[in-house]
Amino acid sequence: MRADRLVSLVLLLRRHGRMSATALARELEVSTRTVLRDIDALSAAGVPVYAERGRHGGFALLPGFQTELTGLNHDEALALLVAGSRRGAQAFGLGTALASAMRKVVDALPESYRATAADAAQRLLIDPETDLLARRQITDEVPDAVVAEVRRAVFAGHKLRIHYAAAGQQPKWRTVDPIGLVTVREQGYLLATRSGEDRTYRLSRIVAAEELPEPAERPDRVDLDRAWQERSARFRAGDDQVTVLLRLNPARRGDLMAVAVLTEETGADGWLRLEVTFQDARHAEWAVWQLSTNAEVLTPQWLRASLRDRAAALAALLTVSGG
Template sequence: MKSGRLLSILLLLQTNGRMTAQRLAEELEVSVRTVYRDVEALQTAGVPLYADPGHGGGYQVLAGYRTRLTGLNTGEAEALFLAGLPGPAAALGLGPALAAAQLKLRAALPPALRADADRLRTRFHLEAPGWYAEDDEVPFLPQVADAVWRGRALRVRYRRWKVPTDVDRRLEPYGLVLKAGRWYVVAGPGPRTFRVDQILELAETDEEFTIPDDFALTPYWRGYQADFHARLHTADAVVLLAPGAAARLGTAAARAAEATGTPEPDGRTRAVLPIESLDQAHAAFLALGTDVEVLAPPELRARLAATARALADRYAADRHPHGRAADRTPTPAPPTSEPVHQP
């Protein structure tokens, strides 16, 4: 809508300062001619917006002019309230700041939008961790966040999975990431990724550092996740799956089954699924019971068969629950309360 585009131009100029018509057109994905018309409409409406001609020129608003939040539409106002997650904000020590910011935003909204935002807050609750995940203790998160903000290096003692487990590191924290309820710090040199809850000791420093010009946190994290999953899946398993079984193995398995699956006459699907290791695949496929049959690799199939035989032996009907052979002598019937009549 044109009204929304006019507000976007005004906000872009207030945020970025001077901008050319070409740059505005690229930001809004419209033609330069459309930008000219929109700027003229803003000027006609009394917005103190003017143009600097020549090389290096562009449009800008008069210093000190600020628009009010009355230009927000319903969806934008609701999204702003929904975007503020109280859990992560509190963990970073920003809980009071978030509450104050939401209060100010609410007060600036027109009555109709304020009512919509209030209704949204009573009907939606966002929580990042999984259902069964325990909250990690992250005692040094505020210090790490402060170092990220101020651009200061940290000296930490860090616990990793390989030997030696406890190591000393100097970190240049570029940014923080919250993934499934767990905090990660992306730090140089490298950069590399560290779990914040695995920091055992931390010392703040006054050493400044510069984030490389070619580093951007969001693209880095996407690449890190893709590389992690690529390294995680080191082999493949050929399986026969009952309907719905792939979804119980997780997203990666479901996608692989959809991409490689071919139907079998008995209603099952033959598919090639990525696996991390024999141990991981053994545990995952065992949980599916008879809904999966492994065809390859042969060592995984043999291992599952051996486990199935051991389970069958353990749960055999002629065994006592405590492992002793059950007594096959029939148990005498209990006496009845009726009197016994002699012949």
């Protein structure tokens, strides 16, 4: 514990320059007396910590002091290795960079941690590609060259020209002002404006991209979380949205993660009663049909009738002739 605290103390001084014993004690959640003892220990170990007296005094490191700090404990190293196994970085084309970073982290670990952390990481699996029913999770595939160009324009604050294929349409070129990138369940999105209007583009539908030299017309600061919530709310309120009252087997609740659930309660029979918003009528019929006998549409009536007719047509097709 003390070794971790000493490393944290040095990192705080490197980050903030000069700090009082009181401020250090507050950050490290120890007493000022403990901080003073730690300062003495660092000095004895050759770390150039010096004290500045006076009203604005405190402790600081000598200018230009650098050191390789391998103060990661086992759990911290393991957390980084597990994070490196997640596939979410692929959405922004950072998978290769993340793998490289993980190699550097492993190389920087003390020898005593390296083998045990790597072994432990092999015994933890996060978000496998398939679930227990062997259903493969859908992950957007975006060419690295495309997402790299989008990412550069976002970070540089430049306009972006994209060859974008909207659903059911041929790709078209359009110039946008990129604001930020968002990933939701491993699907990446570009938040942008076009002619001053908010636009959201799915990265997997961008066929090609080109960063332009002109500066993007966008605010200097942005709250991406708030922007995403606002756009999601507008999307759910669109004219084509369909709201369905659904009775659902709780074992299939996970299959509705990609839709907006407005209300949810458990009935006396143990099944869930959900009010769900789908993108459009076609989406609603397709999604509920996948649930088979594990779901019952309570309203609207036209969806009940559509599913009934579909089931009847399938039953007729599968009926074996008595002759």
